[in-house]
Amino acid sequence: MAAKNSIMIEPLARVEGHGGIKVDIKGNKVSNVEVQVLEGPRLFEALAVGKTAEEDLSLVPRICAICNLSHKYAALRGLEKALGVQVPEMTRTYRQLMHHGEMIESHSLHLYFLALPDFLGYPNAVAMAGKYGEVVTNALKMKKFGNFVMRTMGGRMIHGENPILGGFGKLPDDKTLVAIRDEASELIPFALETIDMLGILQVPDFMERDTQFLCLKPPHNEYDYYGDTLVTSDGKETLIEDYRDAITERVVAHSFAKRCAYLGKPFTVGALARVLLLGDRLKGEAKKSYKKLANKRWPRNPLYNNFAQAVEMVYSLEGIVSTVDKLLGQDQPKIAKATKQTGVGTGGVEAPRGTLIHHYEMKDGRITSADIITPTAMFLDDIEAFIRKGGDDLLTKGQKQNLELQFEMVARAYDPCISCSAHFVSVDYK
Numbered sequence: 001m002a003a004k005n006s007i008m009i010e011p012l013a014r015v016e017g018h019g020g021i022k023v024d025i026k027g028n029k030v031s032n033v034e035v036q037v038l039e040g041p042r043l044f045e046a047l048a049v050g051k052t053a054e055e056d057l058s059l060v061p062r063i064c065a066i067c068n069l070s071h072k073y074a075a076l077r078g079l080e081k082a083l084g085v086q087v088p089e090m091t092r093t094y095r096q097l098m099h100h101g102e103m104i105e106s107h108s109l110h111l112y113f114l115a116l117p118d119f120l121g122y123p124n125a126v127a128m129a130g131k132y133g134e135v136v137t138n139a140l141k142m143k144k145f146g147n148f149v150m151r152t153m154g155g156r157m158i159h160g161e162n163p164i165l166g167g168f169g170k171l172p173d174d175k176t177l178v179a180i181r182d183e184a185s186e187l188i189p190f191a192l193e194t195i196d197m198l199g200i201l202q203v204p205d206f207m208e209r210d211t212q213f214l215c216l217k218p219p220h221n222e223y224d225y226y227g228d229t230l231v232t233s234d235g236k237e238t239l240i241e242d243y244r245d246a247i248t249e250r251v252v253a254h255s256f257a258k259r260c261a262y263l264g265k266p267f268t269v270g271a272l273a274r275v276l277l278l279g280d281r282l283k284g285e286a287k288k289s290y291k292k293l294a295n296k297r298w299p300r301n302p303l304y305n306n307f308a309q310a311v312e313m314v315y316s317l318e319g320i321v322s323t324v325d326k327l328l329g330q331d332q333p334k335i336a337k338a339t340k341q342t343g344v345g346t347g348g349v350e351a352p353r354g355t356l357i358h359h360y361e362m363k364d365g366r367i368t369s370a371d372i373i374t375p376t377a378m379f380l381d382d383i384e385a386f387i388r389k390g391g392d393d394l395l396t397k398g399q400k401q402n403l404e405l406q407f408e409m410v411a412r413a414y415d416p417c418i419s420c421s422a423h424f425v426s427v428d429y430k
Contacts, residue, residue, distance in 0.1 A: 053079040053362070071358070165335075166337060181324035188318065207301070240357070286311055305415065376416045
């Protein structure tokens with residue numbers, strides 16, 4: 001009988017939150033993979049019941065400090081539908097600026113400080129700074145800029161209260177907007193240098209397999225981070241209100257996080273899904289960057305999510321420039337008001353890590369039911385499937401060294417937000 005062992009990676013390093021990975025190996029085959037979310041249940045959906053829309057908008061961003069504005073934005077979109085709030089186009093433009101800032105902040109943190117050390121052979125970004133000091137310095141500037149935009153639009157860096165039902169409490173003046181635009185322009189050359197840097201990296205292929213992709217389809221013909229329709233790589237489209245027809249949730253014994261499947265199978269959301277499904281909508285330097293990096297391996301290899309994040313950083317920097325140009329000199333929009341107190345609404349946005357859904361049912365101004373599905377909950381099954389494939393491939397080739405690092409690299413590529421999902425490796429050889 002073949003020996004059976006386990007590899008345990010716990011905690012999983014360089015991700016947000018507390019998680020681990022357990023891989024059981026029997027002979028030269030992986031017999032089981034478990035991505036374990038070890039943080040306790042967060043109960044935000046239950047906490048939302050009985051709250052007003054305003055109370056919920058202060059509550060749900062606490063799900064995550066990194067993507068708190070995405071949670072605020074998704075909740076706003078769902079609650080505004082439920083209450084009949086019709087925000088002006090200019091308000092949507094300001095929210096777009098807000099969202100660009102969070103994408104830049106989150107993507108730069110993950111790409112430069114969490115993922116890039118894996119590709120360059122360093123344990124962390126500090127060790128990388130000796131040879132790549134300029135990259136680290138500019139990466140810090142990029143992240144600081146994203147923080148600045150988030151703080152400006154949110155009212156403070158973390159859990160800002162400035163985005164409110166129907167609009168914003170306070171909006172930046174033209175001087176601040178010009179400063180944001182100018183700094184974004186100054187950072188574009190570094191973002192393009194990153195594209196060139198990634199283009200010469202060797203990307204491992206040990207885990208490659210076919211999978212499915214899902215993201216929100218913007219309500220226009222351009223690339224964007226929100227929408228009311230789910231689009232998938234099989235060509236199907238589902239209205240966001242009917243999200244349960246496409247995405248099914250379930251509970252697993254080894255994790256506090258729910259799992260999701262699309263038509264019963266694992267799937268991926270995030271930058272890679274967005275760029276693969278919507279990449280033909282990109283323009284300017286972002287389009288050139290995508291064409292420079294993309295290859296036929298992208299749909300089969302999650303490590304390219306890091307590359308897709310780099311493309312989106314270019315897109316968001318360019319997007320900030322064009323968005324600010326639309327806002328300069330314009331009258332600030334009025335705050336839209338609720339037209340009803342009872343209703344149902346589902347809001348969807350693309351958080352940095354992928355599609356985020358907030359669904360609310362309200363009666364007499366109070367939430368009676370809430371359902372929140374986070375990106376990490378959506379792709380946990382896919383992480384396990386890619387690790388299983390990668391483990392089988394490496395073991396078949398007799399490569400049993402550094403399996404933990406290889407498995408962590410796969411998991412980190414997804415940029416998992418474990419705290420969000422709780423609402424990472426151990427390898428056992430047996």
